[in-house]
Amino acid sequence: MKRHGLRFIKCGHIPAKADNEAQHQWVETELKPVIAAAQEGQVHLFFCDAAHFVLQPFLCSLWCAFRVFIKASAGRNRINVLGAVNAITKEVVTLTNTTYITSDTLIEFLKLLKEKFRDKPIALILDNARYQHCFVVKTMAKSLGIHLLFLPPYSPNLNIIERLWKFTKKKILYAKYYNNPKQFHEAIQSFFNGINESFKEDLISLLCLKSQFFDNKKSLIYPL
Numbered sequence: 001m002k003r004h005g006l007r008f009i010k011c012g013h014i015p016a017k018a019d020n021e022a023q024h025q026w027v028e029t030e031l032k033p034v035i036a037a038a039q040e041g042q043v044h045l046f047f048c049d050a051a052h053f054v055l056q057p058f059l060c061s062l063w064c065a066f067r068v069f070i071k072a073s074a075g076r077n078r079i080n081v082l083g084a085v086n087a088i089t090k091e092v093v094t095l096t097n098t099t100y101i102t103s104d105t106l107i108e109f110l111k112l113l114k115e116k117f118r119d120k121p122i123a124l125i126l127d128n129a130r131y132q133h134c135f136v137v138k139t140m141a142k143s144l145g146i147h148l149l150f151l152p153p154y155s156p157n158l159n160i161i162e163r164l165w166k167f168t169k170k171k172i173l174y175a176k177y178y179n180n181p182k183q184f185h186e187a188i189q190s191f192f193n194g195i196n197e198s199f200k201e202d203l204i205s206l207l208c209l210k211s212q213f214f215d216n217k218k219s220l221i222y223p224l
């Protein structure tokens with residue numbers, strides 16, 4: 001297999017209903033103009049999303065002489081993180097809770113962003129979760145001078161903050177055991193409290209503005 005240039009590569013997944021053409025069009029007409037404005041210092045541009053980290057075993061591959069077993073925590077306790085990444089500076093801003101992410105949570109987060117970055121207008125890129133599309137959120141965003149840009153449906157590949165969530169799991173959850181929910185929550189909160197100082201170079205490299213597209217020629221499985 002190696003002689004024929006093949007490699008042992010883990011498969012990825014593509015959202016089944018993703019519209020590749022619509023993604024390309026959105027990037028050209030919606031995303032690139034606001035990136036240009038942010039690069040010129042006219043606006044603060046953020047990529048926003050919520051992640052739900054669960055207290056459970058996160059297995060990973062290790063270089064080892066024999067198989068390693070990871071303790072599994074009981075229950076499914078979780079902590080929610082609503083976050084935003086500055087497209088230019090890569091600064092991460094977060095708001096955490098242990099209940100639910102709702103429209104009220106997002107409104108609180110919008111106020112936090114405005115308080116922290118009040119010197120310029122703010123543009124916020126979001127997915128299509130229902131609580132983000134509701135009237136009260138849009139009204140509050142408008143009153144705060146925050147422009148909401150919604151991704152095309154099924155387009156997590158265009159939201160650079162998704163890479164941050166994967167990075168978090170690798171640093172905090174992979175092959176880690178937390179004895180109780182308190183330790184787990186403290187680990188998550190401590191990570192995000194210090195992420196801008198401790199992982200600055202990683203964030204600059206990881207959160208580049210190059211968009212990833214799932215063209216058919218890159219996919220292993222074609223529609224029948």
